[in-house]
Each structure stands twice: as C-alpha cells, then as structure tokens.
Amino acid sequence: MEQSEPRIDYGIYEVFVQKSHGDFHIHVGSVAAPSPDLALQTARENFLRRDRAVNLWIVPRKHVYATPYDDPDFFARETDRKYREVGGYTENGRLWRMFKEKALHLEDIVRSLRDLEGNQKPTE
Amino acid sequence: MQVKHAEQAQTNPRYKAAVRDLLLQLADDELCIGHRDSEWLGLAPDIEEDVAFSSIAQDEVGHAAFYLNLLRDLDGEDPDAAAFFRKSRDRRNAVLAERLNGDWAETIVRRYFYDVFDEIRTEALRESSYVPLARGVAKIRREERYHLMHFQLWFTRLSAAGGEARERMNRAVEGLWPEVKGCFSLGGWERQLVASAVISLDSNEMERRWLNRMKPVFAQAGLQWPGPLPMVNQDGRCGAHSSHLEELLQTMGEVVRQDPAARW
Amino acid sequence: MGDASRFERFMERLHRGEKIEATDWMPDEYRQLLLKLIHMHAVSEIMGALPEKEWVPKAPTLKRKLAIMAKVQDEMGHGQLLLRVAEDLAAPLGKTREDLVTDVITGRVKFHNVFHMEAPTWADAGVIGWLVDGAAIINQAALLDTSYGPYARVLKRICAEESFHMQHGENIILALARGTEEQRAMLQDAVNRWWESLLFFFGPVEVTDAARRMIEYKIRTKTNEELRQQFFNKYVPRIRSLGLTIPDPELRYDEQEKRWIYTQPDWKKFGEIVRENKGPKSRERIALRRFAHMDQRWVRAALARYSEPEFVG
DSSP, X not given: OTTTXXXXXXXXXXXXXXXXXXXXXXXXXXXXXXXXXXXXXXXXXXXXXXXXOSEEEEEEGGXXXXXXXXXXXXXXXXXXXXXXXXXXXXXXHHHHHHTTOOOOOHHXXXXXXXXXXXXXXXXX | OOBOSHHHHHTOXXXXXXXXXXXXXXXXXHHHHHHHHHTTTTTSSSHHHHHHXXXXXXXXXXXXXXXXXXXXXXXXXXXXXXXXXXXXXXOOOOHHHHSOOOSHHHHHHXXXXXXXXXXHHHHTTTTOSBHHHHHHHHHHHHHHHHHHHHHHHHHHHHHHTOHXXXXXXXXXXXXXXXXXXXXXXXXXXXXXXXXXXXXXXXXXXXXXXXXXXXXXXXXXXXXXXXXXXXXXXXXXXXXXXXXXXXXXXXXXXXXXXXXXXXXX | OOHHHHHHHHHHHHHTTOOBOTTSOOOHHHHHHHHHHHHHHHXXXXXXXXXXXXXXXXXXXXXXXXXHHHHHHHXXXXXXXXXXHHHHHHGGGTOOHHHHHHHHHHTSSOOOXXXXXXXXXXXXXXXXXXXXXXXXXXXXXXXXXXSBHHHHHHHHHHHHHHHHHHHHXXXXXXXXXXXXXXXXXXXXXXXXXXXXXXHHHTOOSSOOHHHHHHHHTTSOOSOHHHHHHHHHHHHHHHHHHTTOOOSOTTOEEETXXXXXXXXXXXXXXXXXXXXXXXXXXXXXXXXXXXXXXXXXXXXXXXXXXXXXXXXXX
C-alpha cells in the first residue's frame, strides 16, 4: 500500500537573509518545502526566530550554479598582488612625513564626513 | 472621548467593567488558541511547518500575556493568576478557540476562521477610546499579519488540492461552522463597549464583514459555502463553555495547582 | 582517477585540516559513518522534543509556557537543520526526507537513550533542559571541529541556540531548588531518575571500530569517555552545590588518575532500549511520530500535488 503511493517530492530551497538595508543577502541554510510561497513562510521561522531581517530570498537549489570544491585552483592567487592593496603602500606614511604631513586614509575622510553630519544636526 | 490610562478608566465603573470584559475576551481567545496550537509541537505534518506553527502559538500566548498585563493595570489582577486559576464560567473566549484541534484540516480551518475574525476585531480596536489597548493592538496587528498570510495559504492550498484534502476541509468547515458566530459576540457589555467607542464595530457588523471576506475565499478554494451562520448553543463571551475548555484548564493548571503559593 | 588515489587525496585533505563538502568525492565509508551519525542526531532532536513537549501545555506560568514552547521549537528547528544535512548525504543513495523520517518508525534509525525515558514531573522538564541538554551540548560542542563542512556549519548555529537552552533549564531547576520541600524533593527525584541515562548517553567506554574510524576521518575528535569526564567536571559540582545528591555512592574524583570514578550504567539494558526501542516510552513516542509523518502524509501529498500541476490526476 505504502509503496504504491506516489513519492512526495518537496523541493529544496536555499535561504538567503538580508539583515539590514546596509547588508547583502547572506546564505544561511535551506528548507524542504512543497512550493516557493510556503518555503518563504517557513524559512522565516526556521532561520529568523531570533534575528531581525529586512528581506528574505529563497532559491530553488537546482538554480544555484557553483564552482567545484575539488578545484581549489579556481581561486588561486599566487603571485604578488600588493600593488592593489593598501598594505602595498606603507611607504606613503614615511614619504608624507618628509613633507611634514601625515598619510591620509579613507577611514579619516568617512569619519570627518560623519562628524560633519553630527555637527550640523543641532542647527537643523 | 479618550481614556489615556488605567487610572482614568478606574473613575468610571461602567467603562472599566466593559473594558475588563473585553480584555478577557481578547486574552482568553489568544490563550486558548495558542495553547491548542502548542499541542501540535512535534506533530505537524512536516518539520519546517512544525517550527513555523510553533512561532504562531508563541505569538498568541504572548498576546494573551499582553492583554492580561493591561488587565492588571486596570484592576490589579495578577496575569498568571488570571491565566491559570480563573474558573471556566469566568472565561470569555469564544467556544471556537477552546475546541480540540481535530485533524490538520480542522486546525487550519479553525485558525483561518479565527484569524480573519481577529483581523476584523483588532481593526475595530485600532482607534479604541481606551488608548493603552489601541496602542498594543497596533503592535499585535503587525504580528498577526504573518499568521493570516500563512493560514490563508494553507486554507486555499489544501482545499484546492482536491481529493482527500478537500474532503477533510469540507468536513472541517461543516464541523466548525456552528461555532463561528460565537466569535463575534461581545458578551454582556456590548452596548457599553460600542457606545463608549472602546470598539468601533458591533457584533453584527463584524459578522457581516467576516462573511464578506470569507465568501470569495471559499469560491477560490472550491469549497462548498455552508450557508448562514447558525446561532451558537453556548456563548463563550458570557461564560458558557464546552467540556473541552474544562479539560484544557485542568491540563494547563496541573503543575501550578500542586502548590499555588509556591514559586515556579 | 582510481579509488585508491582518490582515497589518498581525500585523507591528505583531512590531514591538512580541510573541510569536506556535500558535493565532494568522499569514501563510501565516510559517507555512511556521517550519515548514520547525523541521521541519528537529527532524529534524536525530533524525538527529543516529545518528552519536553508533554510539559508544554502544563507549564506553570505564562513566562514558563512561552519559554518551554520556544525551547521545544528550537529542538525541532535543530532537527530540521540536521535533516537537511543528512538528506544531502543520503541523496546519492536515492533517499529523501520522507525516507529518513520513515526510518524512525520502521526502526532503521535509532535515537538517543534519554529520549526513550519517562518524564513524569515538571522537574523532569527542568532536568532535561539542564542535564540532558548539558550532556548534549558537550557532545555537540565537541563536534564543532568536525571534518564535514555542512555539519560544522549547522552545529555552530545549534550551539548558539543551546546556550539559551542551558539558561532555560537552569532557570527552571533553580526555582525548584529554592522552592518548597516538595519542589526540592521533586527535583531530587528527577536527578535520580536521569542520572544513569545521562551516563549511558555518552556511549560505551571502549572505543568501538566505528568510533575509531570516525576519529580517523576527523568526523569527531574526542572519545566517549573524554566527553563523559567533561560532563562530570562541569555538572557534578553544580548538582552538589544545590544540596542535591547524585545516586552513585562510588562517584568521586581520583586525584592521582585525574579522572572521575563512577558506577557503570547498565550497558545491556540501555543498549536494548536504543537498539530495540524497548524503553518505557519508546513505543508511545514512535507512535506520535507515526501519526505526524504517516497519518498526515495526505497533507504533504496535497501540497506537493498543488505545486506540480502536471501531476494533477
């Protein structure tokens, strides 16, 4: 009797949570569900019982294309790439000191812009 | 008229008595249905739904606790005592909410019927003259939105699936239909509640809106429309209940009754 | 590539501390050991919800009612996470969620001894949260470094939630420990009832072939006895600090051997309970799972049919 019944095939949906508008969607796991709308609803409780979020994606697993794990060379970065990193330019600090100036970093600019906003608020 | 806080309500005994009764209706509905929902823990038809359903059960018990806290502010009654020790004749929930779960179809039908009703009722409380209630209801409505979405999906999908599922859904509708009208009752204080704008709709209007909401959903789901809502045998809002409530209260109080004075 | 060289490469990856993923090639033995472990873990969470669930409708305050609902819900949630991992391991063997849950009912998968036992009082609900979860947390925390990536990831999430469970269980038993004579007696009874089951929970002292293979595959890194000793370290002093006794006159810490000496649980009895579902509550709880899964198959069939219109008959 059991065998003669057709198999029940729930789909597998990968679940992505966006915690805030400042964040991208992050993969957190998967649910088995009979349809995408139920997958969205059960994903909320299976993954967001405690955490806050602003958005939720579910993606049928069969629509996810992935690199193989067993080909780590796909991600190989062997030669020196300091030229494209902040750390490749540590000498700037020393060079600026020759001109009696300090090195300028992006963070300094962001901070001073934020301070500026903060200072303006009371005058609004 | 606006009654901004409990102290102000206490100056008007009739107003206070009416609000008290309504708070019990709200709390008892949510407590009973949340309790029944929690009986599904570990037993839902799939694991993901088990988890989702439990969140809804928790929301409902949480709402009951919220309403009982408003009651404490109003007349000093301890929320746990009110939840665990009140006799069934002092309970104000609709009989629909206390009934045994039955099968999954009956569970879904009851939940959906109740959630549509609760949506209409809380809508009618958004501008309540009792401001603490209006404020709380605004928050509660945000949580109820997911419940309604969830059960509307279940209700229509199980019905539309045909076969055994639709048969069970039709049976569940038939079984629950006689209890639906009991939800709309506002009990002995209806006139006072409506006249002092604690609630903006009377029981007839809530019923009318519920039927209007439900008819197209039945059509969409392919379910038979069972006709007008019959009068109920027991009006839970006046303290008349089925044996299911007595059994529920026995279970719920089993531990705390071992020593009501102890801290648990 | 031949299986031998594949195997060698696989073992090299393990020794380099790499994680294995579901889509990677893996030796059949590795898959089978993992599947057995994770399947049992998943099913134990789901069956483990049942003894505590008995106390959900009876929780003595509104706060306790909400908390125990949330706690049992988490157990089901852990079952969900673990089943998903097991399903992906079982997929190449042609098995799905339906089969993995059915295996509980047919007895093809076992669940932990503790979940075959009775929980007759509210104190049992507390002791399950406190000591059974305590033991489970030690077990699960020890698996965080497992070589199987998907398992490691869900364990991280599970352990984070277990930290709430620890507080929840402790809060219940602390209330009882500070309560009336009757409440304290109820708590002591529950500790007496659970002690032997707790010792068995960690598994046999000797390292079985399967356990040895799991350690070689870095699926687990600690032996049963190491974990049981951890449990003693953490919990014996706490149980005693509450003025409770432990029902084992032999229990003591041996300073020379640097380990706890204890009376062995009845290995034969508990072995039978787990293998043959012969515990006092085994049948009843399996019947509940049968109801949830088999008797409500119509629900899943109805939904699955809806989402695949081409199958509408």
